Amino acid sequence: MSRRTGRVPTLVLALALAVAVLGLVVFAVVSSKTDTNASPASVAPSAKPSLGPLGELAHRKPGDPLALGRPDAPVTMVIFSDYRCPFCAKFSKDTERALAKQYVDAGKLRIEWRDFPIFGDQSMQAAIAGRAAALQGKFWEFNHAVYDAAPDKGHPDLPPDRLLQFARSAGVPDLARFQQDTKSPQLAQEVRTDLAEASALGVSSTPAFSVNGYPVLGAQPTELFKQQIERALAGAS
Structure with a gap:
């Protein structure tokens, strides 16, 4: 009887240690899988990027409707983005325009856009719609209209009728042509080309950026982008 009683505390202690170890393992696994696109405030501005130097990605094509700024600007920022990504919308509203x-x-x-539709078919259709608006000189107006209407959290619903509404509010002049162009195999291929480029670079989430070949991941604070641009300007001078 006394020998059984003596073993009880030992068994309890062993069980407690096993539970503690299991808890640590679960915590480590969950932490390792934390979404890298969690709130931008949770990412330290000085955090090192997980991508290495990307090299020259800018096309610098004169008259490119998916670009802002001079083709010969000393600094280029390439943006990989998805219209259904709430963090992409945050970057658009809080940082890009500033x-x-x-x-x-x-x-x-110079800012150059790349489509990286990773949140389903509606993301793909929205990317094609953006290019359809670009054919009529209204890419950035359409882009901003979509992002301005985006919720702070979650992925917005972007069916064809809503994309048409955004085109109308963006001032796309020929809406019938816009609707026809959203079915264009050529525009769909252009989006797939962007998608393949980002995937080949190792981009796995949105938004992602290349500032003169230096990767920046996530909707980081505006000041971080300014610091990187200033460093790039200093290096280009």
Whole structure:
């Protein structure tokens, strides 16, 4: 009887240690799978990117409707984005337009768009719709209309009728042509080309950026982008 009683505390202690170890393992697994696109505030601005130097990605094509700024600007920012990504919308509203006002308008920065539709068929259709708007000179107006209407969290619903509404509010002049162009195999192929480029670079989430070949991941604070642009400007001078 006494020997059984003596073994009880030992068994309890062993069980407690096993539970503690299991808890640590679960915590480590969950932590390792945390979404890299969690709230931008949770990502330290000084965090090192998980991608290495990307090299020159900018096309610098004169008259490119999916670009802002001079083709010969000393700094280029390539954006990989999805219209259904809430963090892409945050970047558009909080950062992109501020950078355009400060650097694009001054001839120091060129911003080039790349479609990276990773949130389903509606993301793909929205990307094609953006290019359909671009054919009528209204890409950025359409782009901003979609992002301005995006919720702070979650993925917006972007069926064809809503994309048409965005085209109308963006001032696309020929809506019948816009609707026809959203069915264009050529535009769909252009989107797939962007998607393949991003995948080949190792991009796995949106938004993602290349500033003169230096990767920046996530909707980081505006100040971080300004710092990287200033470093690139200093290196280009």
